[in-house]
Amino acid sequence: MGLKKGDEYLKSIKSLRLKAHVLGEKPGDLPEHGLVEPSQKAVAFTYDAAQDKETRDLFCVESSLGKYVVNRFTHLHQSADDLVNKVKMQRYCGVQTGCCFQRCVGLDAANSIFSTTYECDQKHGTNYHERFNDYWGWIQQEDLVVDGAMTDPKGDRSKRPVEQPDPDLFLRIKERRSGGIIISGAKLHQTGMLNSHEILVMPTLTMRPGEESWAVCCAVPTNSKGIHYIYGRQASDTRKLETYKLDVGNPVYGGQEVMTVFDDVFVPAERVFLDGEVDFSGLLVERFASYHRQSYGGCKAGVGDVLIGATALIAQMNGVDKASHITDKLVEMIHLNETIYSCGIACSATGEQTAAGNFQVNMLMANVCKLNVTRFPYELARLATDVAGGLLGTMPSAADLEDPLAGKYIRKYLAANPEYATVDRMKVLRLIENLVAGAGAVGYLIESMHGAGPPTAQRIMIRRQAKLGEKIDKVKAFLGIK
Amino acid sequence: MGLKKGDEYLKSIKSLRLKAHVLGEKPGDLPEHGLVEPSQKAVAFTYDAAQDKETRDLFCVESSLGKYVVNRFTHLHQSADDLVNKVKMQRYCGVQTGCCFQRCVGLDAANSIFSTTYECDQKHGTNYHERFNDYWGWIQQEDLVVDGAMTDPKGDRSKRPVEQPDPDLFLRIKERRSGGIIISGAKLHQTGMLNSHEILVMPTLTMRPGEESWAVCCAVPTNSKGIHYIYGRQASDTRKLETYKLDVGNPVYGGQEVMTVFDDVFVPAERVFLDGEVDFSGLLVERFASYHRQSYGGCKAGVGDVLIGATALIAQMNGVDKASHITDKLVEMIHLNETIYSCGIACSATGEQTAAGNFQVNMLMANVCKLNVTRFPYELARLATDVAGGLLGTMPSAADLEDPLAGKYIRKYLAANPEYATVDRMKVLRLIENLVAGAGAVGYLIESMHGAGPPTAQRIMIRRQAKLGEKIDKVKAFLGIK
Amino acid sequence: MGLKKGDEYLKSIKSLRLKAHVLGEKPGDLPEHGLVEPSQKAVAFTYDAAQDKETRDLFCVESSLGKYVVNRFTHLHQSADDLVNKVKMQRYCGVQTGCCFQRCVGLDAANSIFSTTYECDQKHGTNYHERFNDYWGWIQQEDLVVDGAMTDPKGDRSKRPVEQPDPDLFLRIKERRSGGIIISGAKLHQTGMLNSHEILVMPTLTMRPGEESWAVCCAVPTNSKGIHYIYGRQASDTRKLETYKLDVGNPVYGGQEVMTVFDDVFVPAERVFLDGEVDFSGLLVERFASYHRQSYGGCKAGVGDVLIGATALIAQMNGVDKASHITDKLVEMIHLNETIYSCGIACSATGEQTAAGNFQVNMLMANVCKLNVTRFPYELARLATDVAGGLLGTMPSAADLEDPLAGKYIRKYLAANPEYATVDRMKVLRLIENLVAGAGAVGYLIESMHGAGPPTAQRIMIRRQAKLGEKIDKVKAFLGIK
């Protein structure tokens, strides 16, 4: 049994018969829904790339759990080179899809759970690590998509989980039964959930003694009884449902988000990887977050490449590509984008082996990477808006382009550099609009801010990892201060 | 005859029976179209505010053209105080509507044409100034909305008007006839056009000898024969057409943009204010641009106030308003917003009288003002996104909130600070989404970049106005260098 | 008796026979000391400018305390125009001296004390306002320089004045005697003290009940018994003492700082303007700080002009002034500098009358102004460094230029644009060095950060002045939230 092809993946997801609340409806055939399809195709791309002979060396790697080849999106990193290759693969996927391809979160969850369960078992005598290895070996061999689910609703942010009026505002173990547990709560901002076979549930923050019910890590299938999905709205989302696709911007791929409710979902014991060990909840969160902050150094640089390419192209189409201020803005965009990527590479190349044997990114640098991601894409978007021109906010619709009279006027008056057709200019403008003020901006801007944690979370980690005390001591020694 | 009320204004616009191509259709009753209505209400606000006893002192002012009171939106500025009051009025409209209220462009056009025609007449012996005064007196007394139309399509940006393959890519005088002229071309990015009674057409750049056909300034009614409108698409625009309005974000007001085609439109001689005098085209453009760059120091600061208020409110609703990093971000937003406003005030307070007698803003500072507007709203939006949280990109729809099951889950899991209802939290999030990644972002971000000209245009003006030579001479004298 | 001329001022200061500890010595004739002289000349400039027929309209103004003309540097502002003219005067002095001219601090102190004593008297029945008017009338008529002394050493910043181990770490009333008080403590960062006739002592922060001894405002002559001065070191200060002056950078003017110790100094009752009224200490601090934050919108913009001029000139001398990236950097410098100035103008033009009758700046905008001053001069310096080139850090000394062999090589190898002499190029580079990394940088950078309070102080005031609650209420009303 080998790695799945893209269409095999699509078929396998369809067979799960997932349902979701979508803009007031509950469509029967989710995978073919116009809103969902672009997002599923982005995941399918990660399968096809592992088949493509141009890229399969990057995407295929031998498993550490057995003698078989896996898609790198399910791989447990065995070296710093593996970490670097992960980032390269992510940038590649980003530039090919121009959006979030969703499969990193499961990869990042798996690597964190792998090392954390090992250390938990060492201390507490649990057997989570073996359970997890069994589970993950199955995932690898079936070549499945796993969604890592971390973010709880959190209710009133000024209160701990135990203090919330509604205990479900942080997902928790509601009941322990023979053979398993019942979990209750919700996970927000789940990008890839509806395109996944499995879910890895993780706690959202460091739990403290007394909060054992909330210290839970486990796996369940996405089509488990008791799970409910409510689709998130995004800027310009319904353009995907319109007749003329030009206005969507990204012609094939796209993102989505879903709120996932766990209404008393049963999890069998062999799928439970943390159950009340509060002292390992924080480590799991930190590791996952660090891996995922590394990820953004790849994928967002890839989407940045699309935006840079589109911006350079529209400059040509407008006839201004030789202007020094245009070149300067493009260089600035490249500079910022490569700085993000450099941080992704650096935290990978300096990664270190965990006790369990897989490789963890350098946590300080991974957080630095993500903190840059909360800033630079915004400046890239601003510069792209500057270069592209005001049509980003005023261009007529694809539907009007079809009208005999309006279409004639649009073609006449939006013509620019004669080497390019007007409609192609419109395509490029819609792609840029998608990324700076449309559906794509949710992934490229809002997710760059909040995905893998908001900037404040990175700042806290940077502070904690920075060994400021050592720096102070060095200065004291330098100056002869006791 | 006094100033119109908001509903009188709406009735008067309806009576024009304007038509536009809108997303592939050609609606018969434009003013009541779901896309157009919010934008018209924003203009109507400028009428109601002149009636409101809280604000009428700011909005009403005695005309310089006769013994009657006018809405300040049609006033010819008679002092630096008038300029300052204009900016104050704009900030007020911005904070009340949360969007573009469109009426500034006609005001800025009128003041520029007033002074430029005077100087043109002095040099060329034309009688444009008198013509314009007649026209504008009528506008003031009828209390009409006038759209200033400047931006030509421009085609290939590396070519001059005369070099374009299609001469219409810059609007031009196609024919001179007894009694008037025929104009042909288009004006892009027309925000207030469909809500206006009249259009003031202006050239888009400094014309050179040989480009006399493109050096034209004139006025025509919006419902003139030969004018065609094609509606612009904006992020999330069709949410305005949906059943549940919560997802729109801005509950009452909104923006729009339209492409305006002039297909052989006749303009009678008494409405022509520049006809081939290329040596005054640049002055007109610079003055209009400077007034309009001043305007942004008011209106965008007002919209910024809405965004700041919404961000502060969502912080309370999330229960994080006491966190020092939240306070810090709010202070930064205020600081940037007040910097914009300060620049708007400064270029007004230092304004000077023209030969024609009205007041012109300080051109250097007005350009500095606008250049800050091309930057700071982006940072405000980034900070608002940071504070608001990831729900900006993932929150379920208003339609799902109506569903019994989904609605229950949404209410349960999006609850935060118990002092606020979940639905109110959703309203605030949608308002922020509107401004940072939705329909409002077109006005608050894209228009902040390109409205009144892109940043490069401001940089060129700053360079030209900065008297760098004087600074160099001062340093030479200081250092004793000859 | 009229306004003093610069040399009369210099003579009057000399007659005070001030002494200071200067780099380990205690020079007998301070005003002619090589370190002090440039700084005194900068103050003298403010006298000469009031005589100069080009500028005297700006510098001379009729007193509000009597029928005589005063230097605007001692004027109590009678209108918003007065506030605007203050900023214009400051920019002018900045561009003429390229450094701090020191006289603003007394002006800002006087205006704050004038209005605060009035309100204190209203509440407490004291007669400070009359005392102050008597005092200030004398200052105006004698045309004296007054140093406002606010900043206490503050000791351990985590402790209040009462909690400090040494009560003198905040200047205090040590003893109340018939006829006056004895004060003890120190004031740091006193820029103009050694060039002043008088000192206006003010509290450094809002005092609380129990801290009455520290709530003191009073005036003493600079040559009072018990006052000790200790000179501050600055980057590159001793170049002023070298034989060849080229290396100093600023050929005439310069700054200095002095620590002032009050070792049991007696103050007669008629010179005491606050004595324990803790409820007015904060108001006095806030008003002074706001005036002084306005001041920076003028003076630092003036010094910025010198830096911009020097940068544009060195670009010419290097032969790169036509390069687009150079122009772009100059435009950016101008933009930032004019933004600072705009904020200075805006907080002045929107100033309002106090109960006492003089005019107070808009406090929100004045703080916004200063917060920009803590940022933009740094970017101006960075850009100047970029344009000027590496010679800023590597250029040979003026002394080597005098050496026959070394001088020949320097002239040969530092030649650039042949229109300029090498030595002139060196002068410009030294001027830029002075402002970005030398003695001038203390005034242009460090003082821009900390003078009139560090950025955090401005942020606190911005938060306090911003009426955030009103903005929230407006958004609630907008969205129909109760």
Place this chain on the structure above:
Amino acid sequence: MGLKKGDEYLKSIKSLRLKAHVLGEKPGDLPEHGLVEPSQKAVAFTYDAAQDKETRDLFCVESSLGKYVVNRFTHLHQSADDLVNKVKMQRYCGVQTGCCFQRCVGLDAANSIFSTTYECDQKHGTNYHERFNDYWGWIQQEDLVVDGAMTDPKGDRSKRPVEQPDPDLFLRIKERRSGGIIISGAKLHQTGMLNSHEILVMPTLTMRPGEESWAVCCAVPTNSKGIHYIYGRQASDTRKLETYKLDVGNPVYGGQEVMTVFDDVFVPAERVFLDGEVDFSGLLVERFASYHRQSYGGCKAGVGDVLIGATALIAQMNGVDKASHITDKLVEMIHLNETIYSCGIACSATGEQTAAGNFQVNMLMANVCKLNVTRFPYELARLATDVAGGLLGTMPSAADLEDPLAGKYIRKYLAANPEYATVDRMKVLRLIENLVAGAGAVGYLIESMHGAGPPTAQRIMIRRQAKLGEKIDKVKAFLGIK
């Protein structure tokens, strides 16, 4: 023969009996001159660290030219790991010395010349590579310091070398003689020259056909006949010559710069590595520049660590280290510093083997690294200034601290957190002053801007390396545009 110890190095330099023009004098014993000594000690540190058992694994590496161990500062990189270790070593030296340790430039020159001569020989049949290997093997075994000399005076920047009125403004081959060449010209901004045994002369830019005389690369001893040195002035340099050292800031180490004149210096043929092959001049410059831009990702991060440590320490000493705004500024400093370092690591980890066998950094990323170095240290310095307080510009001298009266007052009034002695607080403030506005700022700020080329040079390289055409093609394919 093994690696030299620090004092052996110092002795060897002394034996060269170098002379320089220093502030108008020509001291007989340069190495012991107060200005020179701190800079030489910084180089000596690179020797001692190779002996230190804590660090010798990082500093010592087996040569690729023979079976012996070399100091990594003379190593030809054999792997990406070698490149990474170079950056780690540089950061370590930076944090230990707080200044430039000068030895990187020779290392970067050697690696560039090694690979470029190989490729030149392949094309032109020259034997430069063998010559260079002979030379460099000697350098490695003698463990010498080599200065790479690239920057020509360049005269009028708008002119090519051939167009300059004085042909020496770019260093050139003045005469070709049997057995060698005579070179004439100068190299500016030579940081380590006076502490070096040898000089590697390189061209400063890509030479074109007709400019063969300027396409020269060669090696000469620093004490060659015809070489003249003129010492550069730096901010606060003469404090190093004062009695009390506290005011210097950096207690042991320091920087310097020297202008080096080559007045007809003979170079024997075996030390000539490029002689007129204009087609390899640009490659050599680009490679050297890229290596050196990588270097800054290490050393400046190290100096950044000192500044961060000092800033954190002064916050403790002031008693404000718990304030959230202080923590936030420290985190920001760390973030920016680690971003620089990440870029240094990334361009190393992705380095690739040259045809000659050594490893070259990733040129795109190395330029991105340096471009960040032209920005972030400025922001670090600004933030350090903010946290440290105004005393940076006003603190009394060390000499006054020795005065009985002044010293008493200084101790009394500069006391803060009682856990620290006042004099220690002064030391930390002087260290920060050194780096933000003193002698250290020349290395940390001005050199960060201009060393290894100014930002515009990096921008040009980024543009050239970024494969923008490929990005455009990808977007065209993505959108179906031909």
